[in-house]
Amino acid sequence: MEYLGEAVALGIDSIIFGICLRQYFHCKNAIAAVKAAEFHEVGENLNTLVNNSPDNRVGYVAIRGAVKPLGKPLYSMTDKRSTGVIQKLSVKEHVVARTTAGFWSDQERTMQEVYNSVPFALQQGGYQVEVVDPMAADILDLDTISDYFEPCIPTIADHIWGFFTGVRQRGLQSTEEMLRDGAIVTGIGELSKSVTKPGSLSLQPPLSGTPFYLTTMSVGSLIRNLDDKKRTYRWLCLMFGAIGILIGGIMARRYWKDQEQQRHLDELRQSLDASRKERRRRVRDKDLREDQLCVVCRSNPREIILLPCGHVCLCEDCSDDIIDDCPVCRTGIRQKSAAYFV
Ligand SMILES: [Zn+2]
Numbered sequence: 302m303e304y305l306g307e308a309v310a311l312g313i314d315s316i317i318f319g320i321c322l323r324q325y326f327h328c329k330n331a332i333a334a335v336k337a338a339e340f341h342e343v344g345e346n347l348n349t350l351v352n353n354s355p356d357n358r359v360g361y362v363a364i365r366g367a368v369k370p371l372g373k374p375l376y377s378m379t380d381k382r383s384t385g386v387i388q389k390l391s392v393k394e395h396v397v398a399r400t401t402a403g404f405w406s407d408q409e410r411t412m413q414e415v416y417n418s419v420p421f422a423l424q425q426g427g428y429q430v431e432v433v434d435p436m437a438a439d440i441l442d443l444d445t446i447s448d449y450f451e452p453c454i455p456t457i458a459d460h461i462w463g464f465f466t467g468v469r470q471r472g473l474q475s476t477e478e479m480l481r482d483g484a485i486v487t488g489i490g491e492l493s494k495s496v497t498k499p500g501s502l503s504l505q506p507p508l509s510g511t512p513f514y515l516t517t518m519s520v521g522s523l524i525r526n527l528d529d530k531k532r533t534y535r536w537l538c539l540m541f542g543a544i545g546i547l548i549g550g551i552m553a554r555r556y557w558k559d560q561e562q563q564r565h566l567d568e569l570r571q572s573l574d575a576s577r578k579e580r581r582r583r584v585r586d587k588d589l590r591e592d593q594l595c596v597v598c599r600s601n602p603r604e605i606i607l608l609p610c611g612h613v614c615l616c617e618d619c620s621d622d623i624i625d626d627c628p629v630c631r632t633g634i635r636q637k638s639a640a641y642f643v
């Protein structure tokens with residue numbers, strides 16, 4: 302309990318450090334995998350590649366082609382001329398909220414997010430590769446079709462309400478994004494013969510857990526993008542690692558100081574005990590009868606009464622070490638008191 306504050310801080314720091322480290326390695330492995338993946342334009346060569354591979358499956362490959370819906374495309378909600386295969390509709394609430402430090406800051410809250418999709422393929426020159434499970438992609442680049450901000454006009458009552466609740470409405474932002482019909486996309490994933498349509502090929506998330514990408518970036522830009530992320534996570538790892546070491550250091554320093562203080566107190570108590578014993582020794586009566594001597598040391602006078610048995614059989618020095626039972630009758634000691642003979 303003594304180090305609760307530091308322990309909580311260290312715990313939170315370790316969790317953040319762990320997440321950053323995981324992301325760092327995720328980026329690092331993804332970069333290595335993308336660099337090692339062969340790049341092909343969609344075409345006849347892909348059939349040859351798959352046919353020559355074990356199990357007719359290429360573990361990780363980058364292919365490029367134009368998006369083509371397999372069936373009816375999706376129509377944009379705001380621009381009827383735009384068609385696509387993946388549609389993301391989101392509504393965000395913009396507010397100005399009072400932070401714990403007392404400042405007002407702009408914040409966004411996602412109120413609704415809907416994805417729609419239809420089956421599609423990447424095609425070029427009459428050849429096509431069906432894309433399976435596109436929503437599982439780590440990076441899914443979508444075009445913004447519309448982005449509309451509707452501001453709120455606050456009334457006096459809203460201002461007063463906002464002052465007390467610490468949240469003021471600014472407006473609603475509605476965004477529509479799409480993976481457009483005809484967009485040139487680089488898909489990086491596992492290529493195999495299609496299960497549903499014999500004779501055609503499909504690209505899907507790799508079984509090995511390597512990330513699946515559907516991006517309008519080139520492979521080079523994707524690698525640069527991942528490299529930037531990797532660098533950011535490396536900095537975060539170093540920062541949170543350093544904070545962890547710092548907190549650990551503070552805890553160790555506090556522990557050492559507490560120990561030192563305890564040792565000091567013990568020494569003080571021992572020297573006080575010793576001086577008290579010495580004082581008692583000096584004032585004791587040396588000339589005592591046998592039945593007046595402490596039953597343990599046989600040299601000091603009997604000075605302490607043990608309760609509840611009532612035996613006066615110990616000197617004060619010996620009574621410090623005897624805490625359980627009376628040495629005469631073995632009754633448990635509940636209380637000790639100084640005894641005076643007059
Ligand atoms: Zn004694």
Ligand SMILES: [Zn+2]
Nearest residue numbers: 610612627630
């Ligand atoms: Zn007794």
